[in-house]
Amino acid sequence: MDYFIEINAGVAVIMAGLSLHYMVRHSHRIAGPAYRLEYVIRQIARGEYDLDRKVYLRRKDYLKHLADALNELIDTRAVERDRLAVLLAGLSELDCAIQNSVSLGPEVKELSRRMFAEVVELAETTTTPEMRHCMMEPSLVPMETVSGGGS
Numbered sequence: 001m002d003y004f005i006e007i008n009a010g011v012a013v014i015m016a017g018l019s020l021h022y023m024v025r026h027s028h029r030i031a032g033p034a035y036r037l038e039y040v041i042r043q044i045a046r047g048e049y050d051l052d053r054k055v056y057l058r059r060k061d062y063l064k065h066l067a068d069a070l071n072e073l074i075d076t077r078a079v080e081r082d083r084l085a086v087l088l089a090g091l092s093e094l095d096c097a098i099q100n101s102v103s104l105g106p107e108v109k110e111l112s113r114r115m116f117a118e119v120v121e122l123a124e125t126t127t128t129p130e131m132r133h134c135m136m137e138p139s140l141v142p143m144e145t146v147s148g149g150g151s
Contacts, residue, residue, distance in 0.1 A: 029060060
């Protein structure tokens, strides 16, 4: 009888060890990706994430469907960033042309200046400093508009 108790105890210890190993391994396959996804989401929210990078998880990780959804969001933000850059460059050229025009009245010039300032503000709140530097070349952006001054 003692022999069976020892065998059962041994089997129980082995099963407990295997169960613990299985739980730890699989919890890391969930906790690791969850931490990574949360970190990337917070970086995106602060405008610190490089939108040209994808989120990759380890081969056996869980939550890959969430990483795929986050990559779709990143792709959408990257397209919006690129569209904003094109819009900002075009609006900058338009604003320069309006400000240098003699035939347009002061109301049109002021409207152009305000619209350009709002787009610049939007770009500042939705992009990283590196992206803003690429979007707003000093030769295209009237400095008095960016700084809020001007006539």
